[in-house]
Amino acid sequence: xxxxxxxxxxxxxxxxxxxxxxxxxxxxxxxxxxxxxxxxxxxxxxxxxxxxxxxxxxxxxxxxxxxxxxxxxxxxxxxxxxxxxxxxxxxxxxxxxxxxxxxxxxxxxxxxxxxxxxxxxxxxxxxxxxxxxxxxxxxxxxxxxxxxxxxxxxxxxxxxxxxxxxxxxxxxxxxxxxxxxxxxxxxxxxxxxxxxxxxxxxxxxxxxxxxxxxxxxxxxxxxxxxxxxxxxxxxxxxxxxxxxxxxxxxxxxxxxxxxxxxxxxxxxxxxxxxxxxxxxxxxxxxxxxxxxxxxxxxxxxxxxxxxxxxxxxxxxxxxxxxxxxxxxxxxxxxxxxxxxxxxxxxxxxxxxxxxxxxxxxxxxxxxxxxxxxxxxxxxxxxxx
Amino acid sequence: xxxxxxxxxxxxxxxxxxxxxxxxxxxxxxxxxxxxxxxxxxxxxxxxxxxxxxxxxxxxxxxxxxxxxxxxxxxxxxxxxxxxxxxxxxxxxxxxxxxxxxxxxxxxxxxxxxxxxxxxxxxxxxxxxxxxxxxxxxxxxxxxxxxxxxxxxxxxxxxxxxxxxxxxxxxxxxxxxxxxxxxxxxxxxxxxxxxxxxxxxxxxxxxxxxxxxxxxxxxxxxxxxxxxxxxxxxxxxxxxxxxxxxxxxxxxxxxxxxxxxxxxxxxxxxxxxxxxxxxxxxxxxxxxxxxxxxxxxxxxxxxxxxxxxxxxxxxxxxxxxxxxxxxxxxxxxxxxxxxxxxxxxxxxxxxxxxxxxxxxxxxxxxxxxxxxxxxxxxxxxxxxxxxxxxxxxx
Numbered sequence: 016x017x018x019x020x021x022x023x024x025x026x027x028x029x030x031x032x033x034x035x036x037x038x039x040x041x042x043x044x045x046x047x048x049x050x051x052x053x054x055x056x057x058x059x060x061x062x063x064x065x066x067x068x069x070x071x072x073x074x075x076x077x078x079x080x081x082x083x084x085x086x087x088x089x090x091x092x093x094x095x096x097x098x099x100x101x102x103x104x105x106x107x108x109x110x111x112x113x114x115x116x117x118x119x120x121x122x123x124x125x126x127x128x129x130x131x132x133x134x135x136x137x138x139x140x141x142x143x144x145x146x147x148x149x150x151x152x153x154x155x156x157x158x159x160x161x162x163x164x165x166x167x168x169x170x171x172x173x174x175x176x177x178x179x180x181x182x183x184x185x186x187x188x189x190x191x192x193x194x195x196x197x198x199x200x201x202x203x204x205x206x207x208x209x210x211x212x213x214x215x216x217x218x219x220x221x222x223x224x225x226x227x228x229x230x231x232x233x234x235x236x237x238x239x240x241x242x243x244x245x246x247x248x249x250x251x252x253x254x255x256x257x258x259x260x261x262x263x264x265x266x267x268x269x270x271x272x273x274x275x276x277x278x279x280x281x282x283x284x285x286x287x288x289x290x291x292x293x294x295x296x297x298x299x300x301x302x303x304x305x306x307x308x309x310x311x312x313x314x315x316x317x318x319x320x321x322x323x324x325x326x327x328x329x330x331x332x333x334x335x336x337x338x339x340x341x342x343x344x345x346x347x348x349x350x351x352x353x354x355x356x357x358x359x360x361x362x363x364x365x366x367x368x369x370x371x372x373x374x375x376x377x378x379x380x381x382x383x384x385x386x387x388x389x390x391x392x393x394x395x396x397x398x399x
Numbered sequence: 400x401x402x403x404x405x406x407x408x409x410x411x412x413x414x415x416x417x418x419x420x421x422x423x424x425x426x427x428x429x430x431x432x433x434x435x436x437x438x439x440x441x442x443x444x445x446x447x448x449x450x451x452x453x454x455x456x457x458x459x460x461x462x463x464x465x466x467x468x469x470x471x472x473x474x475x476x477x478x479x480x481x482x483x484x485x486x487x488x489x490x491x492x493x494x495x496x497x498x499x500x501x502x503x504x505x506x507x508x509x510x511x512x513x514x515x516x517x518x519x520x521x522x523x524x525x526x527x528x529x530x531x532x533x534x535x536x537x538x539x540x541x542x543x544x545x546x547x548x549x550x551x552x553x554x555x556x557x558x559x560x561x562x563x564x565x566x567x568x569x570x571x572x573x574x575x576x577x578x579x580x581x582x583x584x585x586x587x588x589x590x591x592x593x594x595x596x597x598x599x600x601x602x603x604x605x606x607x608x609x610x611x612x613x614x615x616x617x618x619x620x621x622x623x624x625x626x627x628x629x630x631x632x633x634x635x636x637x638x639x640x641x642x643x644x645x646x647x648x649x650x651x652x653x654x655x656x657x658x659x660x661x662x663x664x665x666x667x668x669x670x671x672x673x674x675x676x677x678x679x680x681x682x683x684x685x686x687x688x689x690x691x692x693x694x695x696x697x698x699x700x701x702x703x704x705x706x707x708x709x710x711x712x713x714x715x716x717x718x719x720x721x722x723x724x725x726x727x728x729x730x731x732x733x734x735x736x737x738x739x740x741x742x743x744x745x746x747x748x749x750x751x752x753x754x755x756x757x758x759x760x761x762x763x764x765x766x767x768x769x770x771x772x773x774x775x776x777x778x779x780x781x782x783x784x785x786x787x788x789x790x791x792x793x
Contacts, residue, residue, distance in 0.1 A: 016708035018716065020402040083401075281786055293788075301783035302776070308786060309699075309727040316698035323402035337691045390680075392687035398663060399683045 020319060025087050032091040040095050045365045047225040055178055062133020067107050075115050076128035082326035086267050093268030094275040097374035098226035100268035105174045108264035110137025110183045113257050117245030126181055126204055138175040140184035148387040150254060151196055156187040166236040176229030177217045179207055185254045188247060200250035203242045211236030222373030259335050263325055265382050266338035270318045273311050273349045276371055280353040300356060307352045314345045333395045340388035343379035350375040405701060410472050417476035420449045429481035436606045438485050447519025452493045456501055460509050461517040467711050471704055474646050478653035481757055483764040484605035491560035494646050496523025499569045503627035503635055512567055524565035526556035526613055527636055534777045536636055543572035550620045556613040563599035563611030566590055571632050583632030587624040594618035604763040641725045645707055647772050648700040648728040651736035655693045658761040662743035689739050696732045703728040723785040730778035733768030740765045
């Protein structure tokens with residue numbers, strides 16, 4: 016009975032990614048957070064090292080690994096920083112998988128392969144100023160005009176939105192139909208270099224500041240026929256599929272982020288002294304950390320069971336919603352306990368724990384709020 | 400690579416066997432037994448005959464193992480019964496007493512005690528806790544003094560599950576006062592010995608269980624009934640605590656699953672303000688939250704089980720890893736089972752307090768979890784210790 020899902024190759028991969036993250040990301044975190052930006056070259060670098068396509072097939076420009084190799088990447092990104100985990104996750108687990116799953120050969124060549132090399136930056140476009148998880152209510156629309164589509168509307172809270180080369184976007188292409196309330200929605204790969212696309216503004220956030228979040232504006236933007244991703248009218252189903260992988264990814268990186276915060280807190284509690292001894296040896300603090308360690312261990316166990324299903328190709332809506340909900344709650348709680356244990360040191364600007372605490376609150380909102388996950392679960396339980 | 404599966408097809412078939420036993424031999428009598436605060440002793444023999452006690456023991460002694468994953472199946476299914484006090488007695492017999500004999504007993508002792516324990520003819524209990532010492536095993540005061548080929552025991556034990564009617568009790572007694580952890584020795588004490596007295600305790604939880612306090616006065620135990628080496632008791636107890644706590648974790652999750660099932664089912668039937676209670680979003684979300692916590696606790700308990708199975712298979716698992724993951728599983732699951740049962744009471748409204756509904760029983764019974772087998776605070780101490788944060792000094 017093996018206790019770990021990782022092989023020696025996975026461990027080696029982890030070591031490589033961690034060394035990269037420690038040397039090329041970690042030293043700059045403070046500066047990037049303050050700037051609210053990080054250099055886009057980071058994608059190029061990650062792509063050239065082969066990190067952006069670990070679980071994509073070789074035929075699509077990936078490394079052909081299993082999902083556990085992607086878990087390794089997401090965990091290492093989660094460990095290093097919440098923003099970095101998010102932007103990388105958008106690139107590898109949100110914007111690109113729909114292209115592989117629903118795209119044509121041409122779309123794979125044009126968008127997916129360069130994205131896995133880090134040459135083209137992707138974003139996922141679902142949320143609008145007036146609608147989020149309620150995807151059926153989106154208003155951004157595309158109307159067919161000859162061989163082209165004319166796109167109008169807005170997308171809100173779009174991670175990587177300010178620098179994206181393309182956006183995998185859900186758009187209304189037909190009427191709201193009482194018989195099929197999820198019909199009339201299609202997915203497009205929106206090329207942001209085309210006329211009519213505008214980044215209205217980059218949004219300042221309370222946390223995860225180095226990742227750009229944008230409000231996007233599409234005004235009579237003409238998309239070629241080959242911008243349609245998948246089947247016209249099937250966009251709702253397609254984006255629901257995308258959301259599974261998205262929630263899986265944020266769970267994996269979120270759980271790893273919580274573990275990193277835990278480790279940093281333990282280290283601090285062992286060395287920082289109060290009343291003549293390390294604070295971690297005061298029983299109340301020790302017990303709080305023990306609780307936190309237990310929560311992290313339990314979360315990781317849940318996420319791994321979920322990842323195992325994902326790796327086997329099981330479309331595990333229930334488990335994914337559970338992992339997403341648990342990750343948001345535990346990640347936020349663990350970060351808060353860490354702030355409490357570290358005291359003032361966590362409240363100073365530039366503190367890693369303080370930064371992650373601010374970011375962790377977003378985990379309970381992005382990718383479908385706590386409440387949305389509970390509603391999904393209630394439905395699956397047959398009670399909602 | 401993958402996350403190793405724990406249960407095979409055979410295990411699932413065995414799960415059906417245990418489930419049928421619960422459905423036919425336990426649940427139809429649960430309400431009556433709970434009212435009577437008792438259950439018939441022959442349930443042990445029936446369980447033995449159904450093959451429920453043998454999973455982790457070698458065929459040589461009448462078992463069908465050793466298969467610890469199968470044992471996990473037994474615990475999960477028994478724990479879904481409607482009378483947890485009964486399950487506690489069965490568990491104390493087979494998870495504690497019989498397991499100690501299997502692990503530390505001689506050939507002759509296994510023949511005499513383990514074999515009839517597996518068949519359910521001889522009932523066992525384990526006695527560590529005393530009025531003055533529980534998890535603090537080094538402070539036990541029950542004493543055994545050597546006298547020729549015999550040992551003379553004096554002292555008392557308390558909160559001994561299955562102890563009030565057990566045929567034999569594995570007793571931890573002090574055999575020296577030296578510094579260190581070599582002062583405790585285990586003995587197999589027959590309850591028909593002179594100087595043995597047992598009283599059943601009345602508890603607010605586990606109404607059907609035969610939990611007892613035991614008294615030993617100049618009780619003589621032949622050296623042939625000493626279990627393991629002199630002075631090895633502390634180590635044996637600490638080792639077995641891990642299995643006990645893991646089984647408690649799996650049991651708590653099963654109880655929580657059952658309590659949630661009962662709660663959801665009640666919420667479907669009961670109406671308020673013109674619609675079933677289940678139609679209120681707050682209850683839907685509360686149930687969803689509980690289901691996530693249960694599943695998370697289960698994932699953690701299964702992770703701990705994987706460590707135990709790897710350990711049993713002789714793979715590399717450090718003792719510290721095993722202790723840490725097991726303590727975490729116990730800490731996470733016990734309070735959770737109680738919390739779920741508490742919401743089960745809550746959704747029942749006034750009926751939540753009625754003895755004729757099982758909700759209050761799940762709630763009472765689950766409250767033992769964060770205390771028995773090492774309290775939550777003991778778990779936190781142990782976990783903190785494994786993290787390099789020793790906190791025993793207070």
